[in-house]
Each structure stands twice: as structure tokens, then as C-alpha cells.
Amino acid sequence: MINLDFMPSRQLALYAAKLFLTRSLAVLVALVLVLMTLDLLGESGKILRVPGNGEAELWRYVSLRLPLLISRFLPFSVLLGALIAFAGLNQHSEVVSMKAAGLSAHQILAPMIVASLGVALALFAFNELVVVKAQRTVNAWSNADYEPIPPDSGVLSNVWIRDGDNLVRAQLVGGRGTSTQLRGVTIYERENGSIVRVVDAERAEQAAGAWRLEDIRTYDARTNMVMRAGEMTALAGVEPTRFTLARVDPAERGFISLGRAIGELEAAGRPAEEARTGWWHKISGPLSTVLMPLLAATAAFGLARSGKVLLRATIGMALGFAYFVADNFSVALGNYGAYPPILAAWAPFLLFLLIGEFVLIRQEE
Secondary structure, three states: OOOOOOOOOHHHHHHHHHHHHHHHHHHHHHHHHHHHHHHHHHHHHHHHHOOOOOHHHHHHHHHHHHHHHHHHHHHHHHHHHHHHHHHHHHHOOHHHHHHHOOOOHHHHHHHHHHHHHHHHHHHHHHHHHHHHHHHHHHHHHHHOOOOOOOOOOOOEEEEEEEEOOEEEEEEEEEOOHHHOEEEEEEEEEEEOOEEEEEEEEEEEEEEOOEEEEEEEEEEEOOOOEEEEEEEEEEOOOOOHHHHHOOOOOHHHOOHHHHHHHHHHHHHOOOOOHHHHHHHHHHHHHHHHHHHHHHHHHHHOOOOHHHOOHHHHHHHHHHHHHHHHHHHHHHHHHHHOOOOOHHHHHHHHHHHHHHHHHHHHHHHHO
């Protein structure tokens, strides 16, 4: 007789959820340790090349990169953890025992789905509280060639704008409104498409409808001369929002902050497809962990003595990889405006949810 309860056994549900979570955590730790080591080996030379940087800066880099690696590879770790858990249950005939007791495939899967939903909520909170700030800081630090940067206060890095025919690059942009400050400013003055003068300034702040540049170095291409000055006024009529909205990176902004930036972009008549796609993906991305047990369920069902456990686990892994490829491809199309943002963020999730359900129902039959 089939038991129609969602989770008919509390002990069985806790056992399956614990098995799934411990395997996923083990895979995540192993992946992050290996990837962090390789990343640090590649970046340590650049960090230590800057005078004054030492072991403390290396540990700072590790503390900034670890949250990014955890956020990126947690769904993949959940996929591998589910595959390992299901393969173990199948190998020891525990799935056969559960089905003999009247449990359906969905009831066997239910504890892991609930556990992965908890993981998704934790990942969303982790992204909002830790990852966003770490991403913003490490991007600004790497764009500054690992030289000391100001304390993080919504700092943006490597911002480009156009002022008439001139191009303006700000290495760092901090603050908002009238308190906006620029660091590492370069102005490329052009005539007839050719650069005639390059103005480099250490800092810039607003001054009476323009910007006051400090510690200036000017190269004149026509005279081939370099001149220095203490300060000068430039960029008349350039508003602070030109810098703060020039580069809206969804990875560097929280869910609420990104929503405000989308409103500001639309009010200014600027394209907001990339920002809106990233906004939707901040929800669909963490929820992808809920899909992983469903896609990995191919490893759970079927007789272990048939010798096809490895084949079924490979199919589950292939489905998971296919989801990540489709998700990245869809988000890229959404960023370019080829897809509506909500479709770009949610279409892969819904598609693979249907695929996973179809495969699970076929196996159950």
C-alpha cells in the first residue's frame, strides 16, 4: 500500500537530509580549497609586487575570494553531494527497501528537496550579506593593481564615461550625490578622433558644477611635453550620476540596492536589461540548488546489481552541467537584450525542472 504522506517517516527524512548535506559540504570544502590554492598561486605574485604588501595582504585576498568561490560552486557541490548520497543509497539497497515500504520516488526525494531549499535561502542571505561586499572590494583592489584602496563605501572601480568627444576613466568611484569622489582620474581630450592631451589626476571632487582635480600630470601630444599642476577645474556639467550609473554590476550590488539602481537607470533613459537580468538571477541562482537533487535522482533508482549505477550517475551529472551551461548562456542573452530579463533568468530553471520531473516519473514507472 502506497503511503501518501509527503514525509511518512521523520527518522528517514532526517537520515536522508543529513546524508545529503554532509556529502555536499564535503564536496564544497574540497572544491573551494583546491580552487583557492590555484587562485592564490596565480595572484600572489601581483599582490607581493606592490611595495608594502606582505602576508597580511595575501590572507586578505583569501578572505575576499573565499566567499565568491563558495557562492559560485555551492550549487555544483549540491549536485555532486546528491549524486554521492543517491549512489550510496542505491548501492546498499536502501532505495529498494524504501520503495518496498510503499514510498514513491518523490517521497524518497522530498527530504533532500526541503534541505536544498534551506541551502538556497542560506545562499541568498550569504550573497546579500557577504558576497556582494567581497566582490565589490576585490574588484576595486585588483583594478588598483593591489595597491591600498579607501574603505569600502559602495566603491565602484574602472568606470568609463564620455564627455563630448573626450573619454574619462575613473579608477575608483566612492560615495553618492554631492559626496561623490573620484580617484585615479584620466581624461583623454580628443580632436577629430585623435588624442591631443591626456590629463591624469590622483583625486577629484565636485566644485561648483564641475570637478576639482588634484595632483595633476598633463601630457600634450602636440608639443610632446609633460606638465604638472597642483589642481585645476575640469569636466564642467558632468553630474555624479554619470559615474555612479556608468557601470552597474549586479554582482557588486545587493538585491535592494540593485533594484534602486534599475529605477535610476530607467529614469535616466539608459538601458537596464543587464541590471534587471541580474536582479532576477539573484533569486533564480540560489534556487538552482533545489533542482540539483531532482537532476541527480537518476543515480538513485534502478537495481544496483544491474551494473549501471555509474552510468546513471553520469547522466545526472550531465544534466547538472547542462543546466549550468544553459543558465550562463541565457543570462548572457538577457544581458544583451536578446531575451526579456525575467525569461533569461527563469527559463533554464523551469526547463530543467520539467526535464528532471519527466526523468523521475519515467524511472518510477
